[in-house]
Amino acid sequence: MPELPEVETVVRGLRAALPGRTISGLRLGKTDFIEDPAALEAALPGARIEAVHRFGKFIGLHLAARNGEPAAGRRPQWLFVHLGMTGRLTVNRPDAPAWPHTHVWLSLDDTLELRYADPRRFGQMRLVDEGGLPAFLSRLGGEPLEVTFDTFCASLNRRAMIKALLLNQSVFRGLGNIYTDESLWRARIHPRRNAARLTGRERAELYRAMRKILALAIQMGGSSVSDYVDSEGNPGFFQLRHNAYGREGRGCRRCGEKIRRSIVAGRSSYFCPRCQRAPRIPRSARQR
DNA sequence: AGCTCTTCCTGAAAGC
DNA sequence: TGCTTTCAGGAAGAGC
Numbered sequence: 001m002p003e004l005p006e007v008e009t010v011v012r013g014l015r016a017a018l019p020g021r022t023i024s025g026l027r028l029g030k031t032d033f034i035e036d037p038a039a040l041e042a043a044l045p046g047a048r049i050e051a052v053h054r055f056g057k058f059i060g061l062h063l064a065a066r067n068g069e070p071a072a073g074r075r076p077q078w079l080f081v082h083l084g085m086t087g088r089l090t091v092n093r094p095d096a097p098a099w100p101h102t103h104v105w106l107s108l109d110d111t112l113e114l115r116y117a118d119p120r121r122f123g124q125m126r127l128v129d130e131g132g133l134p135a136f137l138s139r140l141g142g143e144p145l146e147v148t149f150d151t152f153c154a155s156l157n158r159r160a161m162i163k164a165l166l167l168n169q170s171v172f173r174g175l176g177n178i179y180t181d182e183s184l185w186r187a188r189i190h191p192r193r194n195a196a197r198l199t200g201r202e203r204a205e206l207y208r209a210m211r212k213i214l215a216l217a218i219q220m221g222g223s224s225v226s227d228y229v230d231s232e233g234n235p236g237f238f239q240l241r242h243n244a245y246g247r248e249g250r251g252c253r254r255c256g257e258k259i260r261r262s263i264v265a266g267r268s269s270y271f272c273p274r275c276q277r278a279p280r281i282p283r284s285a286r287q288r
Numbered sequence: 289a290g291c292t293c294t295t296c297c298t299g300a301a302a303g304c
Numbered sequence: 305t306g307c308t309t310t311c312a313g314g315a316a317g318a319g320c
Contacts, residue, residue, distance in 0.1 A: 160289085
C-alpha cells in the first residue's frame with residue numbers, strides 16, 4: 001500500500017515528466033472517489049502543471065492559470081491525489097494499454113497521458129485553490145523526514161498506543177501500517193506501548209529508526225506488496241527487506257524468535273515478542 | 289482526547 | 305474443481 005516512500009517515488013517520477021506540460025484533455029470513468037468531478041472538468045483542461053509536490057501521502061500537482069487568460073481569471077490551484085490502498089498514478093503513451101480500473105485520463109500536450117487506476121477506489125482526488133492550501137495542510141502533521149528530534153519527542157507526549165499515534169496523519173503525515181511496524185521493530189518498541197511513557201532513549205531510537213527505514217525504502221523505490229507501482233509502472237523492492245511486516249511465524253532477523261501478528265489500533269501489527277517487550281497491562285484491565 | 293466500530297471496494301486467498 | 309466466505313486496509317464519521 002502506498003505510504004510515504006511509495007508516494008515519494010511516484011512524485012519523483014512525475015516531477016521528471018510533468019512540469020511545463022499542459023493538460024489538453026480529461027476523461028473520467030467512475031468518479032465516486034473524486035470530491036467534485038465537475039470542478040475537475042471545468043478547471044483542468046488548458047491548465048499547466050507547474051510543479052509536483054508531496055504532502056504526506058498526498059501528491060500535489062500545482063496548476064497554473066489557464067494560458068492566455070487574464071490575471072483576474074483563474075487562480076493557481078492544486079490537484080491533490082491520494083493513492084489510498086490500490087491507486088496507481090502513471091505517465092503513459094496514449095497508445096499503451098491501460099490497467100483495469102483506470103478511472104481518470106489526463107492528456108498532456110496531446111502526446112502523453114497521466115492515468116489514475118484504482119481497483120478499490122479508496123483513493124481520493126480533489127481540487128484545492130491556493131487560498132485553501134493552509135486549511136488543507138492544517139489537518140496534517142509534520143513530515144517524518146523533516147521534523148526535528150525535539151518536535152518529534154514533543155509529539156509523543158500523548159496517551160495513545162505508539163502504533164496508533166504513528167498512524168495518525170495529524171501527528172505525522174505519511175506513515176502507514178508497513179513503515180510503523182518496520183520502525184517499531186528496528187527501535188525494539190512494542191506497538192502497544194503508551195507513547196507518553198517511552199523513555200528518552202526509546203524516543204531517540206524510534207526517531208533514528210523511522211528516518212533510516214524511510215530513507216532506505218525511498219532508495220529502493222518503496223514496497224510493492226499489493227498493487228503499488230511507480231509513475232512508470234515499475235514495482236519497488238523494499239518488501240524484500242521487511243523485518244516485521246508480513247512475516248508472521250517467520251524468524252526475527254535479530255533474535256530468531258517467531259514474528260507475531262496481532263491487531264493493534266485496528267490494524268494487523270507484526271512484531272517480535274522477544275525484541276519488542278509488551279507493556280505491562282494494568283491489573284484493572286487484565287482479562288476479567 | 290482518543291479509543292472502537294463501521295463504511296467504502298475489489299481481488300486474492302482460504303475454506304468447504 | 306468450483307463456489308462461497310473471509311480478509312486486507314486509509315480515511316472519515318459515529319458513538320462512547
